Amino acid sequence: MKADTCILFDSEAAETVCLEGLGRYFRLEPGKAAQSRHAYFDTFDWRLFAAGYSLELAAGELRLCSLLDDRVQAALAWKGRKPPAFATEIDAGEPLREALEELCGIRALMKQAELVVRSRELAVRDAEGKTVARVMMGSYAFHGGSAPFLREWRVRPLRGYAAEGRFFREQAGRTGTLRAGEGVHPLAMALRERRIDPFRYAPNRDLGFSPELPAYLAARSVLEHALEVVEANEPGLLADTDTEFLHHYRVALRQAKSALGLFSEVLPPDETNALKETISRLARASNAVRDLDVFLLKRGSITARLPGAFNPGVDTFFRRLKTERRREFKKLCAFLNSEALPAAKLQWRTFSTRLANPDFSPAPGLPVYAVACENISRRYGRILKRGAKLGPGSAEEPFHALRIDFKKLRYNLEFFRSLFPGRDIRFFIRHLRQMQGLLGDLNDIKVQRDFLAARLARLDLKTRDSANVAAALGGIIARLEESSLRLREGFPVAFKDLSSGRVRAIAERLFR
């Protein structure tokens, strides 16, 4: 029902009182009542929700709805089957599958919430029995939970009965709380009730600093947010349902570490170095698994266009990688379940708690804006200088130094986005993007090549299988080499855009 007002009630008693009051002016006629159970599915990081959709299973139907108006985008009968863990479990060609593939990619779907929704229609009639408004009285409870966490009426006056509708709202508003509009999607309300922030998994959200905020407090909020992200991703990481948990976990670690560097001016050196070391150790413990994940995830693109003769070797190689990943993952779990993790988190938490006190900072008066400008302009300057020396023929090494500068610049921009005018900063970021992509690809190639080269060196070439693998690795490495060259050829163009007068001028104005 397309409502134009919602009325919220605290309790069933409040609803009853409201109905009694309204009964003095209107004839209230209860209509159809319904009860249904809705299970909501999403990826661990709420990709559907973030894109404005909910995927729900109710009454034997799986449907993708818009959060805004609950309109069904795609639906499918789904009876007596396990809910799909991946979009690919839905029949090919189904619009629902296509939509989910587009929204979730290869992410797994999991049950995120289950609600029991009770609803009852109510016709609001005038003295002559003419309906002047329709109300959908709803109550929402968690499945297996106790009392409903929300009672809500959605009110729609009939056309031509605006005055009656106004009067109804006025009267109902005496007991309930009025809210204009169609009301919030039940899933969104459920999340709010459970205090679930669907965006908490995302490591790089805007932290919204104000320019005058002391830098040490900004550092503190980066550290706290990163720790939150780390902890939010831990259970999923251990359950190993999706490689993305580990990825976000690591991004958060990296952010914390780079924040310790960025804000070094306002942080006590000894404690900072100790924490940096600890965080690096956490990251190192998961390096092997992540490298393997990336390799396994990118199998398709890495082996694309490789001659068919290499297939047996490629298959064996990836089978071995999978085994290796299982082994490495066990090691990682052992580490995460050891004393090392709680100790590290305690150190981290203590650090950020102490950072609340200005005495802990060597420069408590420095505002975050100053730190941001200084860091960004220094990084950008260094990038311009280093980049100017590079051409298509240059060796790989300096490209990697440049990439690290770039990555740091990106972290800076991620942390400090909110300090600068949106349009300008977006312009700047947009012009960094091409170079960033190029350098990132270059780095991926290097990592992959090193990874393969190390494995090639370890191969025992006496067996037939290993000989096949060696051949395949040789083929892949050669292809990677080629791509690296091509990327370096594209460098001058990308760099020119970045160092152009317009981008420079904006940078100078922004980060002065």
Next chain:
Amino acid sequence: MKILTLYHLKGGVGKTAAAVNLSYLAAAEGRRVLLCDLDPQGSATYYFRMRPARPVKVGKLLKSAKFAEKLVRESDYENLFLMPSDLALRQLDSKLDAGKHSRTRLKRLFAGLEDEYDLVVVDAPPAITLLAENLFRASDLLLLPVIPTVLAHQAMLKVIAFMDDEGLDTSRVRAFFSLADRRKKLHRDFMKELGRDRERFLSAAIPYASAVENMGLERRPLLDYDRRSPAAKAYRALWAECATVL
């Protein structure tokens, strides 16, 4: 958008009963329907338990579809809207007479509602007036309920003769038997004889039935409270025929 008018020179022949039930049936099929109650008696409006939301200014109503739209109220049934009647509608004739395009005023007014509705059903008052002439010109189907009696038939012929005189297209005029009482020999004979005129007479006939009379007590379309009665069945058949003509 099509326009279906229930009309007859004679009063009390079942125009309003048909207008209400045909509107209901059309809307139930998913058409967006506007029932215009142009009879100052306001019987159709009464059946839907309505009243006008504001005093109707007839002069303004005739001039602007926008203003007309403001008078429209939603019925209790999906897709069915009503322009409620008002006593002021008794000025329709004089206002039509006073204005420009006095014979095509309504046709022009309805054209302004083109995007809003699929079907406009008009419940007209019984008289040959300027309003009736407007309706003759505007309607895609002019539907005459005819009680199977000599006088009712005479009245129908008068309407058609009048239209012929005015040079109007009478091919859009259809009649159906209304308040037909099969216990009466006279009714039976009459229906048999006139029913041969397939050009003019639709085959559905609405029987005389207390279920229909009860609309006054129920204050809703017959189809909503007694969908199985013979009269309800007859209205369904009537609507099916109208739908093919429209």
